[in-house]
Amino acid sequence: MTDELKKINHWYKENRRFVIATVIKTWGSAPRIPGSLMAISDSGEFIGSVSGGCVEGDVIRNSKHVFDSEETAKITYGVSNEDAWTVGLTCGGKLEVWIEKMWKKEIWNEILKCQETGNSCVLATDGKNQVLLADSKFTGQAPDRQITDAMKLCLAKGKPDVVGKDENTWFVNVFSAKNQLIIIGAAHISAHLVHLGSLLGFETIIIDPRGLFADKQQFSVAPDKTFKNWPAEVLDKFNLDQNTFVVLLTHDPKIDDQALHILLKSGVAYIGALGSSKTHQKRVQRLKNDGFTDDDINRISGPVGLNIHARLPEEIALSIISEIIKVKNE
Numbered sequence: 001m002t003d004e005l006k007k008i009n010h011w012y013k014e015n016r017r018f019v020i021a022t023v024i025k026t027w028g029s030a031p032r033i034p035g036s037l038m039a040i041s042d043s044g045e046f047i048g049s050v051s052g053g054c055v056e057g058d059v060i061r062n063s064k065h066v067f068d069s070e071e072t073a074k075i076t077y078g079v080s081n082e083d084a085w086t087v088g089l090t091c092g093g094k095l096e097v098w099i100e101k102m103w104k105k106e107i108w109n110e111i112l113k114c115q116e117t118g119n120s121c122v123l124a125t126d127g128k129n130q131v132l133l134a135d136s137k138f139t140g141q142a143p144d145r146q147i148t149d150a151m152k153l154c155l156a157k158g159k160p161d162v163v164g165k166d167e168n169t170w171f172v173n174v175f176s177a178k179n180q181l182i183i184i185g186a187a188h189i190s191a192h193l194v195h196l197g198s199l200l201g202f203e204t205i206i207i208d209p210r211g212l213f214a215d216k217q218q219f220s221v222a223p224d225k226t227f228k229n230w231p232a233e234v235l236d237k238f239n240l241d242q243n244t245f246v247v248l249l250t251h252d253p254k255i256d257d258q259a260l261h262i263l264l265k266s267g268v269a270y271i272g273a274l275g276s277s278k279t280h281q282k283r284v285q286r287l288k289n290d291g292f293t294d295d296d297i298n299r300i301s302g303p304v305g306l307n308i309h310a311r312l313p314e315e316i317a318l319s320i321i322s323e324i325i326k327v328k329n330e
Contacts, residue, residue: 002201004048005115005175008039012108017042019066021059021099023050024162024171027078028093035160035173039102042067050097051077059097066099072127073099098171100127107132110139111175118239122155124172126164143170158242178203179243179328183223184231184259185250186210189274192317193247195221200321202245205238207231209255231259240266245324247304248273257286264296270327272304272320279303 011018018041023032031052038048038056040063049056055077062073078094103111107123110132114121121134124147131140133151142148147170150163154172164170181202183190194204198221206223209230227234238244246268248256256273263271264287273283280302287297305319306326 004037004039005111007047009108009112011039011041011047012105017067018102019063019099020102021050021063021097022171022173023095024074024098024160025096026093027095031093032095037173051095055095055097059099063099066101070101074127075099098125098127100125103130104140107139110134114175114177118177120155120158120177120243121175122151122172123175124151124163124170126168126170144168147172177239177243179245180205180238181324182207182235182238182244182246184208184246184248184256185252185274186226187249188313189249189317189320191219192314193249193320194219194223196317196321198224200325207234207259208250210250231255231262235259235262240268242267242269244268245270245328246272247320247324251275251279253283253286257283257290260287260300261290264292264299270324271300272323273300273302274304274316275302277303 018039020037020039022037023034026032026034031054032050036048036050038046038050038059040046040060044060046056046060050059058077059075062075065071066073074096076094076096103123107130111121111123114134119135121132124131124133124143129141129143131138131142133155147163150161151172154161154174158174158176160171160173162169162171179202181193181197182205183193184207186206186208190206194206197204204223206226207229209228211228240263246259246263248259250256251274260271273280275283283302284297301323304323305316306323308315308319308322310316310319
């Protein structure tokens, strides 16, 4: 669960009264993406942000109207010569913010449950009504077919959207499961990769059947989970979906290829494999011999990582996590 949602949960437990402001559209170089949110209490305290500091003050001022009237406020912010340094976006972008009353407690409880169990869900709101879709079930009164179909599509893609029009406009926000970073192989690079992955909010998982490697490898930041098993023994424990990113670091075909046989048949977002171009070509040939197609094999990023001429283990880890972030945000 993100820090923002943890703090919002404290407000629910304390029976605080607050409103929620959410970025629903962006244009140009807006500093926050759709779905970014901030909660504002009736005393003016706030959690999160919608612009990184540019327009928060004005959003807080507008939240008072929502408290008083319980009506939705929809506001567009952009750059103008007169107010670029007051309520404009000095970065040159443009964004639309939707301010609404706090979500119903039953809705919040379902969001919380999904976050705690590692599942994704989507929340649709028209400013007055709120509907949650999680585990194929709706909480709240389901809207019409167009909106429910849009909710299912947003859940599948993992991206928010504005759907409908005029009086029937809904914003569908996505609360994704925590991204998983699965690292096959406990190596020096792995330690740096775990550190960077944890810093960027990934659940970090080490899998390595070579007990000696997992035992001796020193992690400055411990992985969330460690398995001294073969990939085939544990990979089925995880949701191998669009929120999962996997890096193979063992240099041992017996281990890496076993993982690839599973991963290439799954829906993971990213597969990276350490090794030189020559090593990768040997890997490709083995996979072809095992019946995998070119389309299957092209899913593998090998040699792994962005080309930043990395040499040191920490530099290689940086190149790998940078490529993962690039894929995640595309």
